[in-house]
Amino acid sequence: MEVRFVLNRTEVVLNVRPDEYLAETLRNQGVLSVHIGCNESNCGTCTVLINGKPSMSCSVLTAQVYGKTVTTVEDIQEEANKIADYFSDEGADQCGFCLVGFALVVHALALEYPNPTDEEIKNYLVGNLCRCSGYHAQMEAVKKYLAEVKKHAKK
Amino acid sequence: MPKSNLKVVNKKTRSVDGHAEMMGRPVYTDDYAAHGSLVCRMLRSPHAFAHIKNIDTSKAEALNGVKCVLTYKNVPHVAMSRAGQGAPAPSPIDKFILDEYVRYVGDEVALVAAIDEQIAEDALKLIEVEYELLEPVLDYKTAYQNKNVIHPEDGISQAFEMGFRPKENVAATYEMEIGNVEKVLSECDVVIEHTAESQAQAHAMMEPHCSNAHLDDHDRLVIYTCTQTPFHMRRILTKTLNLPLNKVRIIKPRVGGGFGGKQAFHCEFFVALVTLRTGLPSRMSYTREEVFSSSYTRHPMMISMKIGANKDGVIKAIDCRALSDTGAYGEHALTVFMIVGSKVLPLYNKVEAVKFGGRVVYTNHVPAGAFRGYGAIQGNYVLETAIDILAEKLHISPIELRMKNSMKEGETSPIFEIMGEGTKGTPMIMESCKLPYCIERGAELIGWDKKYPRIQVGPHTIRSVGMAIAMQGSGIPLMDMGSSSIKLNDDGTYVVTSGATDIGQGSDTVITQIVAEELMTTVDKVTIYSSDTDLTPFDVGAYASSTTYISGNAALKAAQKMKERLIKEAARVLDAAEEDIEFDGLTFKAKNNEITLPDLARQITYSKEMKQIAVTESYFGHVSPPPFMAGYAEIEIDTETYEYKLIDYVSVVDCGTTINPMLAKGQVEGGIVQGYGMASTEAVLYNSHGKLLSNSFSSYHIPTHKEITKLTTEFADSYDPTGPFGAKSVGEIGIDTPPAVLCNAIYNAVGVRINDLPITPEKIMRAIKEQK
Numbered sequence: 048m049e050v051r052f053v054l055n056r057t058e059v060v061l062n063v064r065p066d067e068y069l070a071e072t073l074r075n076q077g078v079l080s081v082h083i084g085c086n087e088s089n090c091g092t093c094t095v096l097i098n099g100k101p102s103m104s105c106s107v108l109t110a111q112v113y114g115k116t117v118t119t120v121e122d123i124q125e126e127a128n129k130i131a132d133y134f135s136d137e138g139a140d141q142c143g144f145c146l147v148g149f150a151l152v153v154h155a156l157a158l159e160y161p162n163p164t165d166e167e168i169k170n171y172l173v174g175n176l177c178r179c180s181g182y183h184a185q186m187e188a189v190k191k192y193l194a195e196v197k198k199h200a201k202k
Numbered sequence: 203m204p205k206s207n208l209k210v211v212n213k214k215t216r217s218v219d220g221h222a223e224m225m226g227r228p229v230y231t232d233d234y235a236a237h238g239s240l241v242c243r244m245l246r247s248p249h250a251f252a253h254i255k256n257i258d259t260s261k262a263e264a265l266n267g268v269k270c271v272l273t274y275k276n277v278p279h280v281a282m283s284r285a286g287q288g289a290p291a292p293s294p295i296d297k298f299i300l301d302e303y304v305r306y307v308g309d310e311v312a313l314v315a316a317i318d319e320q321i322a323e324d325a326l327k328l329i330e331v332e333y334e335l336l337e338p339v340l341d342y343k344t345a346y347q348n349k350n351v352i353h354p355e356d357g358i359s360q361a362f363e364m365g366f367r368p369k370e371n372v373a374a375t376y377e378m379e380i381g382n383v384e385k386v387l388s389e390c391d392v393v394i395e396h397t398a399e400s401q402a403q404a405h406a407m408m409e410p411h412c413s414n415a416h417l418d419d420h421d422r423l424v425i426y427t428c429t430q431t432p433f434h435m436r437r438i439l440t441k442t443l444n445l446p447l448n449k450v451r452i453i454k455p456r457v458g459g460g461f462g463g464k465q466a467f468h469c470e471f472f473v474a475l476v477t478l479r480t481g482l483p484s485r486m487s488y489t490r491e492e493v494f495s496s497s498y499t500r501h502p503m504m505i506s507m508k509i510g511a512n513k514d515g516v517i518k519a520i521d522c523r524a525l526s527d528t529g530a531y532g533e534h535a536l537t538v539f540m541i542v543g544s545k546v547l548p549l550y551n552k553v554e555a556v557k558f559g560g561r562v563v564y565t566n567h568v569p570a571g572a573f574r575g576y577g578a579i580q581g582n583y584v585l586e587t588a589i590d591i592l593a594e595k596l597h598i599s600p601i602e603l604r605m606k607n608s609m610k611e612g613e614t615s616p617i618f619e620i621m622g623e624g625t626k627g628t629p630m631i632m633e634s635c636k637l638p639y640c641i642e643r644g645a646e647l648i649g650w651d652k653k654y655p656r657i658q659v660g661p662h663t664i665r666s667v668g669m670a671i672a673m674q675g676s677g678i679p680l681m682d683m684g685s686s687s688i689k690l691n692d693d694g695t696y697v698v699t700s701g702a703t704d705i706g707q708g709s710d711t712v713i714t715q716i717v718a719e720e721l722m723t724t725v726d727k728v729t730i731y732s733s734d735t736d737l738t739p740f741d742v743g744a745y746a747s748s749t750t751y752i753s754g755n756a757a758l759k760a761a762q763k764m765k766e767r768l769i770k771e772a773a774r775v776l777d778a779a780e781e782d783i784e785f786d787g788l789t790f791k792a793k794n795n796e797i798t799l800p801d802l803a804r805q806i807t808y809s810k811e812m813k814q815i816a817v818t819e820s821y822f823g824h825v826s827p828p829p830f831m832a833g834y835a836e837i838e839i840d841t842e843t844y845e846y847k848l849i850d851y852v853s854v855v856d857c858g859t860t861i862n863p864m865l866a867k868g869q870v871e872g873g874i875v876q877g878y879g880m881a882s883t884e885a886v887l888y889n890s891h892g893k894l895l896s897n898s899f900s901s902y903h904i905p906t907h908k909e910i911t912k913l914t915t916e917f918a919d920s921y922d923p924t925g926p927f928g929a930k931s932v933g934e935i936g937i938d939t940p941p942a943v944l945c946n947a948i949y950n951a952v953g954v955r956i957n958d959l960p961i962t963p964e965k966i967m968r969a970i971k972e973q974k
Contacts, residue, residue: 064320079233080226082458084408085490089899092408120226131224135216138864141872142706143223144408144458150224172907176899178406178459179706181871182906183913184864 052112055122069095069104069112073119080120080147091175094148095119101152120147126154133188141179148175153189157196211719211861211927217711218730219456229456234426235414236483240269240315242472243322245329246496247304247311250338250566250892251352254302254311254331261328262314267321269480272313274300277475281357282442284467285533285571286431288681288742290361292624294373294532296353299442299471305352305530306566307893308496315476315484338566340892342502342527345371345563352530352564364536364624365561373532374562376540380616381555386519390510392595396588397506398957400580400941401886402499405573406904409458410493413469416483423450423474428457430465430703431743436735439470454733460705461876462572463498465745466533494897498571501538502527505584515598517550517607524560529569535562537623541577544627545828546585548615549673550607556617566892572745575937578674579877586670586942587955601645604671611635628679630825634930636856636918637671640832644669644854647914648834655950662841665849668947669834672938675826676931677748682822684753685739686760688717689816692807694800696721698730701741702753707933708865709749713757715861716926720761722787739818747931750861752821754926759819767815772802827922829857829930833939837947844963846948848878848909855935856918859928863917866932871913873936879905881941882960
């Protein structure tokens with residue numbers, strides 16, 4: 048079936064199976080930043096933004112994004128680079144398999160919540176698993192990044 | 203070199219790979235699969251134990267798009283160990299690529315390679331298998347000499363005597379005794395006995411197991427795979443498939459976590475066979491369910507400790523018995539088992555007698571294998587809860603009892619000489635051991651004096667603290683070898699190729715720092731590539747906490763050699779004696795003239811005596827200096843529901859010099875949380891037919907951002923003279939303490955001790971009801 052959507056600011060028209068999930072479609076399109084960690088929307092490594100909202104692409108049928116916008120980390124390179132600075136400075140990056148997902152959720156969090164509490168941050172990040180870092184360093188990195196975003200917003 | 207003079211090592215340094223990973227570069231195994239690769243899918247056993255009477259693949263083979271079907275009938279029938287260890291294999295040689303027996307639910311039956319995923323899945327359904335069902339052994343306590351023999355087949359063996367008795371369902375046996383434990387125990391004022399069990403924890407690394415293969419321009423087989431042991435893998439794979447070693451190249455790209463789970467084989471044999479048979483590129487990725495149900499787990503164990511002490515608090519003897527469940531196959535059966543003794547019992551080195559032994563049995567469960575902690579976490583859980591029991595009995599504080607009896611700098615334990623990994627060990631004196639500092643500092647950071655054992659903070663809310671100490675090792679002495687090569691570029695920068703296997707722990711960064719420090723340059727002048735069996739020098743791989751210590755020492759030696767070579771060349775160019783050359787990393791100064799490194803590099807590349815400067819050095823350890831740590835937790839528990847949460851986990855670690863303090867902290871904290879998961883929520887459930895039910899992230903709960911609020915991690919000021927710049931290992935030590943610490947904290951809160959992991963509110967409530 049034919050599906051039309053906006054992928055990273057470019058309109059695409061793709062021929063997909065009706066039972067095809069977005070993660071598979073994106074990887075077939077060469078968007079290899081989308082990792083498949085569990086294929087059952089539990090781990091968050093396949094996170095993309097659909098109309099700006101973090102979504103697990105392994106469990107969204109490609110047909111469902113008809114007419115929507117899909118953003119992967121390839122389209123937020125500048126922000127990902129900045130978030131990576133904070134993760135690296137806290138030693139919060141190890142194997143890296145979860146990091147693309149975190150870049151996207153942290154970016155979306157910053158846009159959605161200008162002043163999140165720790166609890167709100169945790170609620171936002173809870174769907175993205177990491178088996179390496181122990182989370183504490185990640186949390187520190189996210190808070191420092193959000194503080195920086197806020198500082199710039201004020202200017 | 204004193205730490206104050208260090209410029210790169212021991213300094214905050216960003217990882218070399220973190221940015222590329224976060225920005226989504228295609229750097230993992232699956233990203234390298236050739237376009238149009240055949241997709242491999244495995245038909246897995248629905249039975250815990252069965253003999254395949256008949257298997258008919260004709261319908262699957264006839265399906266349009268299917269290119270290859272593999273069963274035990276058409277693959278080499280050569281026994282091997284998939285464990286990914288050195289040679290001779292210290293694990294039973296008890297596995298065939300595919301076999302006529304299936305020994306657990308999820309075991310391999312037949313492999314299909316097809317032009318796409320859908321066709322491969324459809325083909326699996328067309329394979330007709332007639333099973334003769336056999337009675338499975340699903341309880342490891344009844345496995346020994348059970349009438350149902352899990353490995354009745356011929357052709358399996360052990361490379362050396364390890365007590366492998368397949369007809370008795372025994373994969374390995376070990377016994378040792380120093381002194382006369384029974385006699386010393388009989389003379390002690392107090393003897394306590396304590397038994398506890400730990401479960402088959404899942405590694406749950408984020409990247410599922412995957413491999414891909416293709417034939418290259420020399421018609422050689424190239425395998426990309428997310429492995430911790432590319433060189434061992436090449437040896438075992440080529441031997442089993444009867445291929446010349448030099449016809450196979452194994453490349454390890456970035457690896458999305460391993461924790462021991464990627465030390466062994468998963469997809470490699472299958473993509474290799476498919477590509478060799480079809481000539482076509484192939485790829486295979488495990489589903490998450492396969493990662494849980496068809497890879498490897500931690501060895502579940504039941505361990506009993508008998509500890510004797512005098513009234514003054516001097517521990518005199520320890521008797522440790524263990525029973526380990528290796529599941530269907532014996533990967534790491536012996537070596538994990540021995541670590542229960544060798545990296546746990548030396549903590550209390552003043553005993554007059556110590557004994558350790560027991561057996562590792564086969565069951566029809568998911569096979570166990572290497573997993574961070576590697577026996578030490580299982581042993582630590584039982585020993586360090588037993589020590590708390592003993593402290594209570596002696597009316598001594600748990601801290602004082604540990605301070606009095608634990609390992610100190612300059613001391614040793616006779617266990618080091620007797621027990622190694624699979625074989626004898628090597629004697630060693632603790633040239634660095636800041637355990638007393640770790641214990642005291644940890645107590646200070648958690649606020650032990652104010653909080654021990656508990657504080658009532660609400661009508662039905664209690665806060666309590668618990669603690670434990672631990673040790674690990676730094677590589678396997680006289681067995682593990684690592685190596686690095688460094689070559690000089692024509693602009694004076696360096697390229698390092700290292701066999702060390704970065705699986706996310708950060709060894710590429712650490713080795714870059716070591717080389718940059720020794721060559722007095724900055725990390726941006728050093729580029730590193732790791733683990734390609736054709737292009738990088740040999741390294742045993744990432745296991746046994748060996749990379750910083752073994753591979754790091756090799757990199758340091760290579761950098762020292764490079765420095766010597768550069769000075770020699772500079773002396774020639776400047777027409778001076780080598781001893782008159784002063785090099786600061788950028789400029790070579792002789793008495794009357796000087797040349798910069800970039801100028802020297804250009805000159806020797808393009809004019810006069812032209813040459814490529816490159817060096818290779820290797821290292822293997824004669825000792826394995828243990829890192830030590832003290833772990834403390836503060837928890838809050840609701841005395842109505844017995845739900846609890848972690849308030850803070852304090853770790854004070856002696857790992858020698860931290861080459862990269864941020865990454866070392868990451869190793870410790872990642873280990874703490876993985877160990878806390880095992881201690882608290884990671885329940886392993888099988889149904890009565892032996893099917894693993896906890897086979898997804900929704901049925902097997904690993905910690906999330908929600909569970910972890912605060913981790914406090916510090917490092918002791920320590921220096922081990924045998925390590926690179928004084929470093930010891932830090933990869934595993936973090937995981938060892940949480941089970942005992944949590945168990946002790948729960949006991950300190952509500953007075954019950956949970957003796958099987960994980961510690962759930964249900965178990966606490968049941969124990970309290972039983973107590974009443």
